Amino acid sequence: MRNHLKALQRCAAVGAVALAAVSLQPGTAQAQDPGPHPAPSVVGGTPAAQGEFPWMVRLSMGCGGALYTPQIVLTAAHCVDGSGPNTSITATTGVVDLDSSQAVKVNSTQVLQAPGYNGKGKDWALIKLAKPIDQPTLKIADTTAYNDGTFTIAGWGAAAEGGGQQRYLLKATVPFVDDQTCQGAYGDSLTPGEEICAGFLDTGGVDTCQGDSGGPMFRKDDSGAWIQVGIVSWGQGCARPGYPGVYTEVSTFAADIRAAAASLGG
Incomplete structure (x- = not known):
C-alpha cells in the first residue's frame, strides 16, 4: 500500500472536495493532507469548447x-x-x-x-x-506506442488543490514523465507497467485534481484521432512541483x- 506518503486519489464527494488517502471511497470523509499547498490557481486549465471532447x-x-x-x-x-x-x-x-x-x-x-x-x-x-x-x-490504446509525448487532460474537478468542483469542463496539456523519474517522487507507491505519469516535474502548475478521477488522459494517434492512454488515478496533492499526476496505463x-x-x- 502507499504508506510512505499521503497519496491523494482524485475523486470528490458530492458537494465537497474529498482529499483522501489511498483507501478513500467516494463520499468518505478524510482529513486534508497536512503538507504544503500551492497558491490557489486554475491547475493549468482553460475552458473546453462545446463538442470538443464529446465522450x-x-x-x-x-x-x-x-x-x-x-x-x-x-x-x-x-x-x-x-x-x-x-x-x-x-x-x-x-x-x-x-x-x-x-x-x-x-x-x-x-x-x-x-x-x-x-x-x-x-x-x-x-x-x-x-x-x-x-x-x-473514445477508443483506447492497446499498445504502448502512444505512451509518450504530450497528453490532454480534462475534467470538472477542482481547479486548485482543496478547491470546489467546476461547472464548466476544463482542459490542459501535460508531458509524459518516465517511470524512473516518477518513482523518484513516489517510490514503491508507483506500479510501473500498470501506471503512467505525466506533469511538469520542475514547475508543477498543471495537473488533474480532486473530482477528475476516472477521467481520460488522451492524445492524437498517427491518424489524428483521439486515443485514451490513461485514467486519472492519484497523486500527491494537485500540480505540486516534483509530483506528477499518476494515471492507470490503459494499454496494459x-x-x-x-x-x-x-x-x-x-
Missing part, C-alpha cells in the same frame, strides 16, 4: 469518465464500490456546462470493477448505462477492458 462523462459520485461504448463508461476502480447491479450512479454527458438544459443524464444499471483491485494499480472500472448515449466514443488493461465490456453486453 467526456461526469459521474454523480464525484468522478469523471469517458464513453468506451455508447452504453459503457470507462472510469477508475476507486470511484466505485465493487461490482454488480447498481442504479445509483447518474452519468451526465453531451455538454461542457453541467447546468445546461441540453445535458443528457442517464442512470447506471451495472458496475464492473477491475478484478483484483486492492487500491494499488488496476485502477479501472466500467459502468453500464440504462440506455446508449448518442455521442462519439486493454484486453481486460474489452472482455469486461463484452461481459456487460454493452
Whole structure:
C-alpha cells in the first residue's frame, strides 16, 4: 500500500472536495493532507469548447469518465464500490456546462470493477448505462506506442488543490514523465507497467485534481484521432512541483477492458 506518503486519489464527494488517502471511497470523509499547498490557481486549465471532447462523462459520485461504448463508461476502480447491479450512479454527458438544459443524464444499471483491485494499480472500472448515449466514443490504446509525448487532460474537478468542483469542463496539456523519474517522487507507491505519469516535474502548475478521477488522459494517434492512454488515478496533492499526476496505463488493461465490456453486453 502507499504508506510512505499521503497519496491523494482524485475523486470528490458530492458537494465537497474529498482529499483522501489511498483507501478513500467516494463520499468518505478524510482529513486534508497536512503538507504544503500551492497558491490557489486554475491547475493549468482553460475552458473546453462545446463538442470538443464529446465522450467526456461526469459521474454523480464525484468522478469523471469517458464513453468506451455508447452504453459503457470507462472510469477508475476507486470511484466505485465493487461490482454488480447498481442504479445509483447518474452519468451526465453531451455538454461542457453541467447546468445546461441540453445535458443528457442517464442512470447506471451495472458496475464492473477491475478484478483484483486492492487500491494499488488496476485502477479501472466500467459502468453500464440504462440506455446508449448518442455521442462519439473514445477508443483506447492497446499498445504502448502512444505512451509518450504530450497528453490532454480534462475534467470538472477542482481547479486548485482543496478547491470546489467546476461547472464548466476544463482542459490542459501535460508531458509524459518516465517511470524512473516518477518513482523518484513516489517510490514503491508507483506500479510501473500498470501506471503512467505525466506533469511538469520542475514547475508543477498543471495537473488533474480532486473530482477528475476516472477521467481520460488522451492524445492524437498517427491518424489524428483521439486515443485514451490513461485514467486519472492519484497523486500527491494537485500540480505540486516534483509530483506528477499518476494515471492507470490503459494499454496494459486493454484486453481486460474489452472482455469486461463484452461481459456487460454493452
